[in-house]
Amino acid sequence: MNKVLLIIQREYVTRVRKKSFIIMIFVVPCLILIMGGAITLIAKSSGELSTLEVVKVIDESGTFAGKFHDIKNLKFETTHQSIDAIKKILIKDDNLSALQIPVDYAKKDSVRIFSKKKPSFTLTGEIEKQMNDIAINNGMLKNHIDTALLHSIKSDISLNSIEVTDSGDKKANMAADIGIGIACAVFIYISLLIYGSQVMRGVIEEKTSRIIEVIISSVKPFQLMLGKIIGVGLVGLTQFSAWIILSIIATKIAGAAFSAPQGTMMSIIGVLKNIPFGYIMGVFLFYFLSGYLLYSALFAAVGSAVDSETETQQFMFPITLPLLFTYILSVSVLFYTPDSTLAVWLSIIPFTAPVAMMVRLPFGGVQPWQLALSMSLMVIGFLFTTYVAARIYRVGILMYGKKASYKELRKWFFYKE
Amino acid sequence: MLSIRNIVKQYAGHTALSGVSLEVERGQIFGLLGPNGAGKTSLIRIVNQITAPDSGEVYFNGEKLNQSHIEKIGYLPEERGLYKKMEIGEQMIYLARLKGLSRDESIRRLKIWFAKLGMETWWKMKIEELSKGMQQKAQFVATVLHEPDLIILDEPFSGFDPVNAEAIKDEILELNRNGATILFSTHRMESVEELCDSIALLDKSKKILDGRIRDIKNAYRNNIYLIEYTGEKISFNGAQPFELVDETSGEDNSHTIRIKLKAGATSNEVLQYLIPKTRINMLQEVIPSMNEIFIEHVNQIA
Numbered sequence: 001m002n003k004v005l006l007i008i009q010r011e012y013v014t015r016v017r018k019k020s021f022i023i024m025i026f027v028v029p030c031l032i033l034i035m036g037g038a039i040t041l042i043a044k045s046s047g048e049l050s051t052l053e054v055v056k057v058i059d060e061s062g063t064f065a066g067k068f069h070d071i072k073n074l075k076f077e078t079t080h081q082s083i084d085a086i087k088k089i090l091i092k093d094d095n096l097s098a099l100q101i102p103v104d105y106a107k108k109d110s111v112r113i114f115s116k117k118k119p120s121f122t123l124t125g126e127i128e129k130q131m132n133d134i135a136i137n138n139g140m141l142k143n144h145i146d147t148a149l150l151h152s153i154k155s156d157i158s159l160n161s162i163e164v165t166d167s168g169d170k171k172a173n174m175a176a177d178i179g180i181g182i183a184c185a186v187f188i189y190i191s192l193l194i195y196g197s198q199v200m201r202g203v204i205e206e207k208t209s210r211i212i213e214v215i216i217s218s219v220k221p222f223q224l225m226l227g228k229i230i231g232v233g234l235v236g237l238t239q240f241s242a243w244i245i246l247s248i249i250a251t252k253i254a255g256a257a258f259s260a261p262q263g264t265m266m267s268i269i270g271v272l273k274n275i276p277f278g279y280i281m282g283v284f285l286f287y288f289l290s291g292y293l294l295y296s297a298l299f300a301a302v303g304s305a306v307d308s309e310t311e312t313q314q315f316m317f318p319i320t321l322p323l324l325f326t327y328i329l330s331v332s333v334l335f336y337t338p339d340s341t342l343a344v345w346l347s348i349i350p351f352t353a354p355v356a357m358m359v360r361l362p363f364g365g366v367q368p369w370q371l372a373l374s375m376s377l378m379v380i381g382f383l384f385t386t387y388v389a390a391r392i393y394r395v396g397i398l399m400y401g402k403k404a405s406y407k408e409l410r411k412w413f414f415y416k417e
Numbered sequence: 418m419l420s421i422r423n424i425v426k427q428y429a430g431h432t433a434l435s436g437v438s439l440e441v442e443r444g445q446i447f448g449l450l451g452p453n454g455a456g457k458t459s460l461i462r463i464v465n466q467i468t469a470p471d472s473g474e475v476y477f478n479g480e481k482l483n484q485s486h487i488e489k490i491g492y493l494p495e496e497r498g499l500y501k502k503m504e505i506g507e508q509m510i511y512l513a514r515l516k517g518l519s520r521d522e523s524i525r526r527l528k529i530w531f532a533k534l535g536m537e538t539w540w541k542m543k544i545e546e547l548s549k550g551m552q553q554k555a556q557f558v559a560t561v562l563h564e565p566d567l568i569i570l571d572e573p574f575s576g577f578d579p580v581n582a583e584a585i586k587d588e589i590l591e592l593n594r595n596g597a598t599i600l601f602s603t604h605r606m607e608s609v610e611e612l613c614d615s616i617a618l619l620d621k622s623k624k625i626l627d628g629r630i631r632d633i634k635n636a637y638r639n640n641i642y643l644i645e646y647t648g649e650k651i652s653f654n655g656a657q658p659f660e661l662v663d664e665t666s667g668e669d670n671s672h673t674i675r676i677k678l679k680a681g682a683t684s685n686e687v688l689q690y691l692i693p694k695t696r697i698n699m700l701q702e703v704i705p706s707m708n709e710i711f712i713e714h715v716n717q718i719a
Contacts, residue, residue: 003515006511006514006515007515010511014500014502014503205500205501206500209498209499209500209501210494210496210497210498211498211499211500212498213467213492213494213496213498214492214494214498214499214512214556214559214560215512215515216467217465217466217467217487217490217492217494218487218512218515218516219515398462398467398468400496411429415429
């Protein structure tokens with residue numbers, strides 16, 4: 001057992017000491033910081049208008065003047081100045097724009113808005129909405145429809161989705177659930193591939209550099225494989241922890257630096273508060289670890305069977321296929337129907353469970369028995385793949401210059417010690 | 418010290434070892450000879466517990482081979498290699514610790530060995546920065562650092578230049594004088610003849626010959642002598658106590674002949690016959706080389 005610890009230590013230390021590892025630790029939080037900044041900026045420029053905008057209305061048709069109503073940070077002023085005179089003032093004022101409504105305003109693209117900078121969608125959208133309302137109103141009047149009566153029966157329906165749970169009703173945040181579900185699926189998919197192939201490359205390195213024979217005259221092949229898998233897994237965990245801690249610090253700093261508009265920030269936080277982070281993180285860790293153990297054992301077996309990385313293709317494909325398949329399904333279909341039969345089965349079968357379960361989890365529809373079954377199958381699954389992989393590995397690492405086929409691998413599996 | 422009993426090892430499709438038995442005595446330098454593919458490496462891997470035999474047993478110091486013996490064996494495989502991107506010092510410590518040495522002890526011994534072989538400046542270097550010969554030297558140190566009772570060397574001199582090969586040979590002899598048993602394997606049979614006390618010849622998965630080198634050679638002496646003389650060329654008429662195998666003439670009237678003694682004759686009788694006739698410069702018994710013995714033996718079987 002002591003020797004496995006030695007191997008774990010070497011695998012861990014040599015990887016953590018690498019420059020690329022240290023750089024990656026800082027790059028990812030920086031990316032999150034930049035993304036956060038970008039989101040804040042977008043949030044700022046959309047949604048509500050943040051500064052007072054004045055719109056000068058030049059109404060040549062006489063239909064609209066005076067009928068615009070001001071809203072927060074948006075003020076309409078009717079003017080009789082010529083458009084040329086107003087343009088001169090516009091140049092000097094960022095928050096001023098001019099709306100020119102010609103006589104035949106119904107003609108396409110005939111209504112024009114002038115401003116120094118590009119007007120925001122909120123501004124143009126609001127003006128369009130108000131003008132349409134006024135035009136419809138006028139049309140109704142012209143046709144002798146009682147607008148007062150119409151107004152009284154006008155409705156404004158928007159759906160407020162409520163999930164019924166044991167602990168009472170709560171507001172459903174589909175968007176946030178989808179976002180977190182997909183993020184988890186992508187994250188687990190990528191990390192399984194990255195760390196799995198790190199194990200594989202490690203095995204190939206030992207094989208091609210021929211140190212393997214020296215090592216396994218000291219330890220058993222299984223000990224070496226186990227040590228490598230655990231060592232690389234710990235590197236993964238270290239990386240995750242560093243990212244999480246640094247990202248929290250980064251967003252704290254970013255939050256202070258950008259001082260995002262209270263409204264947007266509060267609503268995002270409000271949404272996220274309803275999602276049980278601790279629970280999701282815990283389950284994520286379990287599926288990362290068990291999924292990693294399951295797949296990296298197979299990756300190690302592939303590494304042992306080949307002489308160079310270019311030969312891995314034919315074996316890599318069937319291994320990554322279930323992962324890729326679930327991943328594609330997850331980001332395209334599964335999140336619409338997180339509790340469908342297909343989704344439930346995918347989240348229970350060990351090879352697809354890590355990705356599928358992470359997609360389903362944020363929606364809250366995962367039954368305790370499903371989770372329990374899925375987790376126990378994951379454990380059985382990785383014990384099984386480790387057993388199979390170890391039998392192939394112990395023979396494969398000593399086979400130099402022999403092109404392995406599936407038939408060959410099956411033979412290796414049945415070799416006696 | 419090492420007793421290999423009736424080992425059989427089969428791989429799918431071919432037999433690597435069929436019933437091989439060997440005895441290696443403590444303090445010996447034992448040569449495992451044979452052409453490529455004879456089963457040498459398969460046997461060595463079994464002794465190193467890298468693979469297990471299909472049947473048969475290996476005893477180490479009278480005990481059945483088990484995990485505790487790993488620390489008493491040092492192994493230099495034919496396919497050499499170390500971690501390319503790891504510093505030598507770290508790597509040597511790692512390998513020594515895998516063989517059960519403590520960190521401090523391995524550093525202490527490494528310093529001694531590095532000084533001995535002129536490697537002090539290598540400590541912080543990476544393997545990929547070293548030449549092939551230097552890598553081999555480093556690997557040799559890794560093989561013997563834990564002071565094993567049994568040192569197994571698979572094709573030890575391949576890859577060394579003559580100077581380093583000589584240095585390594587001296588180290589091996591010194592280790593042997595200090596009590597280590599050495600097991601060599603090589604297909605270049607002439608190269609270890611002078612080093613080994615005993616040998617075993619493997620061919621096509623079978624042991625065809627083993628024993629002390631002296632005994633083997635005695636058994637294979639076939640009464641052939643090489644004689645050089647100066648003077649008139651002698652013509653032999655059949656009355657001499659030997660048969661002429663071949664003769665060559667050199668400069669200054671010197672002649673070399675190869676003869677085979679007739680049954681019951683001795684070299685003394687040859688001299689008595691020749692001395693009155695000419696001046697003898699040399700008489701030497703021609704002892705067959707291991708290579709010749711091997712070829713002869715294989716031909717006999719075939």
